[in-house]
């Protein structure tokens with residue numbers, strides 16, 4: 168489904184150049200579960216941002232179902248990301264004063280879906296992460312694990328093809344982290360949503376069907 | 391994002407920091423309040439002039455005075471240069487506004503379309519009384535031929551020894567205006583040589599409507615005015631020399647009136663109809679109004695810096711949120727629009743509350759003014775608030791607020807999502 172060919176990314180600041188990624192190729196199939204591992208600074212987040220079309224590669228191409236994403240207009244790219252991708256970050260980026268459900272339906276709101284339909288879908292995905300009873304609570308009143316599950320519900324609400332998760336359990340203790348992992352893998356199994364998980368937790372990576380390891384911006388191992 | 395959702399979101403964002411929003415709105419409030427008040431004052435004055443002017447009618451009457459031409463390059467601050475008057479009696483004195491009666495007649499002969507000429511004789515009267523009762527001070531003046539005035543009772547002057555009483559004098563004579571018509575009043579004035587008090591009996595033919603301009607004098611017929619003038623001025627050096635006079639143009643063609651005015655101008659005279667005169671006052675008020683509004687715009691300028699400040703801080707505070715929204719596919723234009731809406735809403739609420747406050751204060755001011763110093767100015771309100779003007783004020787303030795928000799909104803829209811998400 169998503170194919171990255173010979174991706175390179177060079178960060179420039181003034182005269183300094185830093186090649187964070189060097190000729191990385193990855194392919195993500197329809198119900199894939201891919202872990203990206205590596206040491207800090209190895210380029211994991213950079214690769215994920217490129218795959219998720221949040222940033223443009225310096226070299227290389229990314230195609231989705233055969234179409235070259237790098238040729239998309241800004242408008243089309245925004246719509247494309249909104250419809251095909253879901254995001255989970257190490258930080259939650261929740262709007263603390265808004266209710267849980269308001270946070271969950273954000274991708275649908277951005278897509279321009281009406282309030283009633285948004286509400287139904289939001290509740291549906293809150294149920295999927297086991298938080299339907301907390302829908303009206305202010306997001307800031309939840310525990311860390313609950314917050315991350317709200318983020319999963321938010322990623323799901325847009326009914327994406329791929330969920331990108333950058334260190335999804337990095338801020339959680341092992342028990343709540345385990346619950347979050349469990350939820351993600353279940354969605355991958357049951358609904359066939361592809362997962363791309365950036366982590367330096369080897370245990371988590373081991374639970375994924377495939378993994379690639381980066382070092383200094385290059386793939387050094389793949390399984 | 392749908393427009394409705396954007397508006398709801400913008401409102402919610404503003405309410406997230408109620409105190410800051412309220413303070414920024416307050417600044418706009420002050421500007422909106424001032425603008426509404428100053429503009430309302432100007433509109434009130436304009437309304438007043440309009441109603442006053444309607445008390446006199448005469449579209450084909452031109453009021454004329456001589457121009458004193460300043461030589462080119464000479465500013466009005468310098469003393470006027472004296473010019474030698476030529477021996478020829480027909481020449482107008484270049485140093486004076488005064489025009490001789492004979493000169494007026496000769497001038498009128500150059501205008502075949504002029505039906506009648508009314509020199510504006512200035513007379514002094516002492517008192518007016520009915521049935522030898524109490525004497526009241528009065529100013530008398532004949533209306534220019536062709537001019538009519540609005541009446542409460544009776545008819546316009548149409549013969550000799552007639553008077554149309556001004557409203558306040560008629561009121562002290564009798565509450566029944568109709569009953570006054572046909573009665574005789576006595577007027578007293580000083581005349582003759584040496585001056586001595588003399589009286590004349592005039593028949594009341596009408597009572598004028600109320601109004602500021604209409605309460606300045608009572609109208610008498612031209613022949614009576616002339617008679618008093620002769621008694622008061624015959625033999626004095628300025629006898630027969632006037633500063634203003636009027637032409638009544640035959641027919642009712644505004645183009646003819648216009649051409650007479652233009653030709654008068656070429657001959658060194660300024661001619662104005664009643665409408666021209668009121669327009670001049672109207673324009674003067676307009677300039678005054680713009681000047682006053684400038685003060686309000688200074689306040690709004692200050693307020694717009696408040697808006698800029700509020701938005702710059704909001705963009706900083708919400709950098710991560712913007713990053714997320716952009717990652718989730720919200721376009722640049724929508725982000726820009728969202729922040730612009732927030733600034734426009736600040737402007738909008740400031741404008742609406744400012745206008746509401748101004749109307750409240752204006753109503754109180756009107757009530758107070760009509761009680762204390764505008765009693766005789768009936769039908770006049772100090773502040774006039776017109777829906778069209780109020781809507782314009784709202785629109786202008788929203789526009790100012792939008793412009794104030796452009797820079798921060800643009801900055802928000804240009805944020806890079808990854809960097810914004812990383813922002814600490």
Ligand SMILES: Nc1ncnc2c1ncn2[C@@H]1O[C@H](COP(=O)(O)OP(=O)(O)OP(=O)(O)O)[C@@H](O)[C@H]1O
Pocket residue numbers: 178179180185187205206207208209210211212213214367
């Ligand atoms: N915007 C940027 N400008 C300059 N250099 C950058 C930028 N983003 C990342 N880098 C550099 O690129 C390299 C790879 O960064 P990246 O964030 O991809 O690492 P990572 O593998 O995700 O590390 P971590 O596990 O700590 O999150 C780092 O050395 C980082 O300093």
Ligand SMILES: [Mg+2]
Pocket residue numbers: 211212213
């Ligand atoms: Mg990283």
